Amino acid sequence: MSTMKNAEVLTWPEKGESRIPYQVYMDPDIYEGEMKNIFRGSTWNYLGLEVEIPNPGDYKTTYIGDTPVVVTRDAKGEIRSFVNRCAHRGATVCMDPCGNTKTFTCVYHAWVYDAQGDLKGVPFKKGVNGQGGMPEGFDQSKLSLQKIKVETYSGIIFGSFDHGMEPLQEYLGEKMCGYLNRIFNKPVKVLGYQRQLMNNNWKLYFENVKDSYHASLLHLFFSTFGVNRLSQKGGIDLDETGRHHVSYTYGSLNEDLEAYKESDLRSYSSKYTLEDPSLLVGRNEFPDGITLAIQSLFPGMVVQQIHNALAVRHLVPKGVDSCELIWTYLGFEEDDEEITKIRLKQSNLVGPAGFVSLEDGGIGELVQKGIVGAPQVESFVEMGGTGVESQSFRVTETSIRGFWKEYRQLMGY
Amino acid sequence: MELKQINDLREIQFKIEELTHAYVQCIDDNRLEEWPEFFTGDCLYQIISRENHERDFPASIIYCDSKGMLKDRVTAHRQANIFEAHVYRHIVSSIRIAGYENDTYTVHSNYAVFQTRVNGYSEVYNVGQYIDKIIFIEDEPKFKEKKVVYDTLVIPTLLVTPI
Ligand code: FES
Ligand SMILES: [Fe+2]
Numbered sequence: 055m056s057t058m059k060n061a062e063v064l065t066w067p068e069k070g071e072s073r074i075p076y077q078v079y080m081d082p083d084i085y086e087g088e089m090k091n092i093f094r095g096s097t098w099n100y101l102g103l104e105v106e107i108p109n110p111g112d113y114k115t116t117y118i119g120d121t122p123v124v125v126t127r128d129a130k131g132e133i134r135s136f137v138n139r140c141a142h143r144g145a146t147v148c149m150d151p152c153g154n155t156k157t158f159t160c161v162y163h164a165w166v167y168d169a170q171g172d173l174k175g176v177p178f179k180k181g182v183n184g185q186g187g188m189p190e191g192f193d194q195s196k197l198s199l200q201k202i203k204v205e206t207y208s209g210i211i212f213g214s215f216d217h218g219m220e221p222l223q224e225y226l227g228e229k230m231c232g233y234l235n236r237i238f239n240k241p242v243k244v245l246g247y248q249r250q251l252m253n254n255n256w257k258l259y260f261e262n263v264k265d266s267y268h269a270s271l272l273h274l275f276f277s278t279f280g281v282n283r284l285s286q287k288g289g290i291d292l293d294e295t296g297r298h299h300v301s302y303t304y305g306s307l308n309e310d311l312e313a314y315k316e317s318d319l320r321s322y323s324s325k326y327t328l329e330d331p332s333l334l335v336g337r338n339e340f341p342d343g344i345t346l347a348i349q350s351l352f353p354g355m356v357v358q359q360i361h362n363a364l365a366v367r368h369l370v371p372k373g374v375d376s377c378e379l380i381w382t383y384l385g386f387e388e389d390d391e392e393i394t395k396i397r398l399k400q401s402n403l404v405g406p407a408g409f410v411s412l413e414d415g416g417i418g419e420l421v422q423k424g425i426v427g428a429p430q431v432e433s434f435v436e437m438g439g440t441g442v443e444s445q446s447f448r449v450t451e452t453s454i455r456g457f458w459k460e461y462r463q464l465m466g467y
Numbered sequence: 468m469e470l471k472q473i474n475d476l477r478e479i480q481f482k483i484e485e486l487t488h489a490y491v492q493c494i495d496d497n498r499l500e501e502w503p504e505f506f507t508g509d510c511l512y513q514i515i516s517r518e519n520h521e522r523d524f525p526a527s528i529i530y531c532d533s534k535g536m537l538k539d540r541v542t543a544h545r546q547a548n549i550f551e552a553h554v555y556r557h558i559v560s561s562i563r564i565a566g567y568e569n570d571t572y573t574v575h576s577n578y579a580v581f582q583t584r585v586n587g588y589s590e591v592y593n594v595g596q597y598i599d600k601i602i603f604i605e606d607e608p609k610f611k612e613k614k615v616v617y618d619t620l621v622i623p624t625l626l627v628t629p630i
Contacts, residue, residue, distance in 0.1 A: 246519035246526025249621040278547035279539075326542050330535030378621060383526040398530050407514070407528040407626040413549045415625035 063087065066467040067432050071455035072440040077429035079255040079422065084465075085374040092353050092464050093119025093371070098205070098212040098225045100355035100368050101125045101135060103382065105209060105242055106152070111169065114152040116380075117370045118213055119354075123202055124148045124158070125211060128169035135202035135213045136171030147199065171199035207231065208238035210366075226351065227293035233300050233349050236340060237357065237364060241387040245397065248381040250406040254418030256354070256371040257457075259379065262414050263350050263367075264453035266290055266301045267437050272417065275409040279328050288346070289446040296442035296456025297352035303448075305345045333399055336361045337392075350453070352460055360410070362393065363400040375422055379415075381405055483574055483601055484562050486608045491557035491578070494629060499544060502629060503537035506610045507602065510534055514615040514630060517595065528626060540629065550627050555592070556581045557630075571611060574599040578615075580630055582623075593619045593630055 063083050067073035078084055093099060099118045102125050106114055113126040115138055122138040124147070140147050145162040157174065158167045166175035173194050181187025202213040205222035208231075212222050223231060252259060262268070270277065288303035328334070336345075339362060349357040354369035364384040371377050381404075385397050404411045425431070438450025442459050445452055461467075468476075490505050506512065515527040531537050558579045566573035575598055582592035595617035602611050615630050 244524065246516070246522075246524030248516065248526065248528055250625070251621045251623050253624065272549060274549065275543055275547045278543070326546055328535075329538045329542075330533045332533070333536065333539070383524075394525065398525055398527065399532070401526060401528075402530055402536075405528050406622040406624075409543055409548065412625040412627055415622075416550050419551075419624060 064467055066462060070440070071442060071458040071462070072435045073432040074435065074458060075430065075432050076425040079258060079425060080374060080429055082374050085255075085371070087465060089119045089121070089371070091466070092461070094121065094215040095464060096214070096216045096219055097353050097464070098214050098219065098222050098351075099353065100351070100366065101202075101204070101211040101213045103209055103242065103244070103366070104133070104206060104211060106244060107133070109154065111154040111156055112152075113148065113155065113158075113169070115148055115150070116368070118202065118215065120371050120373070122146065123213065124171075124199075125204075125213070126169040129156070133204050133206065133211055134170050135204050135211075136167075136199035137202070139200070140165060141173060141197040141199060167199055171201055173197045173199075208234050209242065210234065210238060227295070227298065229291060230293050230298045230300070230349070230351065233291075233347065234357065236342065236344070236347070237359060237384075242364075242384045243387050243389070245383040245385050245394075245401075248383070248405045250379045250381070250415055251372075252377055252379065252415055252418050253375060254377065254422035255375055256369055256377040257461075258418035258421050259369055259377055259414070260350065260354065260457065261454050262417055263348060263356050264299055264301075264457055265451060266448040266453070267451055268417075269448070272413045273410045275403075279326050281334065288448050290444060290448060290450060290453055292442065292444045292453060292456050295460060296453075297460035298350060299453035299456060300347055300349040301448060301453070302344045303346035304343050333402060335396060336400065337396060339393075350457075352457065358404065360404050361400055362396050363404050364397070365404065377418075379406075479572070479603075480564065482603075482608050483564065483572060486601065486610075487559055487562050487574070487576060487597070487599075490610075491559055495555050495557055497554070499541045499628070502541060503534050506534050506537060506613070507604070508534045510537070510610055511612045511614075512537060512610070512629075513613070514617065514626070516620055517616050517618050518620055520614075520616045528622070529629070537629075544627055548627050550625060551584055553582050553584045553628070555628055555630075556583070556589075559597075570602055572599075572601045572608075574601055578630070590623065591619075592623060593617050593626075595619065595630075 064077055067075060101116055102114055107127045110127055110129050110131055113124055115124050123135055124138045125135045128134050138146055138148050140160040142163055142165050145160050147158050147160045164177045168174050179188050203217045203219055204213050207222050286303050286305040291300045345361050347359040356367035358365045366382045368380045369377060385394055403409050406415055435451045435454055438445055438452050442452060442456040493501050512531040513527045514529040519526055560577050562576040564572050565575045575596060577596055579594040580592045581589050583589040595615060598614040598616060599610055600612035601608050
């Protein structure tokens with residue numbers, strides 16, 4: 055499907071990014087167009103972290119959009135990536151989620167590939183007893199696994215189907231690289247994974263991540279327990295294109311805890327108190343004083359710092375009305391036992407069961423159910439104006455509009 | 468083994484099984500306020516994926532290291548968190564004492580949780596294994612540790628009600 059054809063599928067409302075026609079969340083043709091023009095198009099997609107495949111021969115499987123891919127570290131230590139689809143007849147080549155191997159053998163007819171995705175062996179290539187076999191002129195070198203262009207930044211691995219793609223750092227922009235460096239400036243370590251399936255279009259989750267308007271309205275944990283958040287300053291930072299964003303908040307969890315212990319302060323602000331406020335104990339790790347930073351990188355990556363709970367979220371589309379979210383929980387290599395415990399306890403705040411994040415798992419489904427039968431109806435996205443720009447407050451939908459601006463360009467709407 | 472020993476062991480086994488059944492029925496009956504009382508004060512309650520458990524990753528979707536944190540979970544469930552109404556039905560089987568050390572019984576059992584949402588559809592929501600450490604306080608068994616190791620790697624939508 056070409057970009058031209060996409061334009062025929064949908065005409066964007068005249069009001070631009072502040073109106074989103076519900077058709078984009080339910081039309082299978084649009085979904086196919088997104089896989090082709092966005093995820094398999096000119097974008098850099100999150101593949102994983104270097105620390106997940108530290109040694110030659112290490113590999114992990116993941117997705118770009120809904121396409122299964124493998125990420126490997128070859129014998130020379132270079133990171134490679136290819137589509138996880140046999141060049142023979144399309145079987146999944148690598149079945150395990152991670153491991154270490156020199157070669158990948160497709161189980162179906164045992165074609166063998168190396169860590170770069172090049173075809174190294176075809177059983178019965180010459181037939182048996184002179185019978186069968188591949189025809190004259192069979193060129194093994196033309197049957198590699200489809201290769202993905204790979205670049206890394208700060209230990210984060212990105213991949214693109216577009217081999218003429220602009221350099222990763224340019225795609226991310228200086229500002230976004232700066233925010234990544236806040237966290238990835240020293241060696242990280244993986245504390246584990248969480249996976250979550252949501253019955254809604256992938257864009258509804260990504261919009262939710264960019265939606266700083268809903269935070270204090272949908273997530274009532276902090277206000278219910280009277281954890282004072284009112285004084286906290288913050289804002290929204292966009293890159294030049296508006297496709298990436300960071301929502302940041304200043305404050306200190308420990309100040310919260312001190313204030314929390316003064317019972318008169320909490321008695322007027324809430325009916326409920328935490329039996330065990332040790333959940334709020336943190337350590338100030340970031341000299342800039344930002345305690346909450348949610349960064350989205352187009353089209354499907356989120357980096358999260360909620361106090362000391364650090365994670366990368368990878369959004370994987372699974373059809374027009376379904377998507378999966380893979381959380382990679384992080385700490386630093388230098389972490390002592392105490393900070394690891396702090397991260398574990400604070401992880402109660404985030405993830406599929408998180409006190410301040412579990413609502414996000416259900417909210418996209420509410421929209422998906424609400425818009426049934428109304429593809430021509432549009433949403434109204436004018437909080438904080440109708441433009442796409444950085445703002446020093448959070449009651450805004452500016453970063454949502456930034457997403458749609460980039461989306462429209464890539465989709466030709 | 469002497470008859471008395473066998474009878475004592477049977478009684479312990481019976482009490483442990485009873486604890487496990489009472490625990491899941493408490494959740495299924497939506498009596499969450501009573502749920503923390505199955506635990507000791509300094510308990511550890513953890514819901515962790517089989518993937519993380521087997522690869523020695525500590526990250527858990529719920530990690531509570533005191534009874535107070537369990538009570539906070541219940542208060543948040545009732546008063547703060549927003550989610551679609553649903554009910555659970557637990558099926559527990561293969562309850563087995565796998566070890567005994569320092570007055571603590573290690574007990575393994577299998578569980579399956581069916582979830583029914585407001586639309587009336589029931590789904591297999593989560594299956595896995597309980598790895599429990601149980602001690603007796605004044606002849607009553609309590610969970611000193613309850614590790615819920617789930618096979619269902621992908622959590623459907625969200626998790627707010629304990630398993
Ligand atoms: S499909 Fe892979 S070897 Fe035949
Ligand atoms: Fe949210």
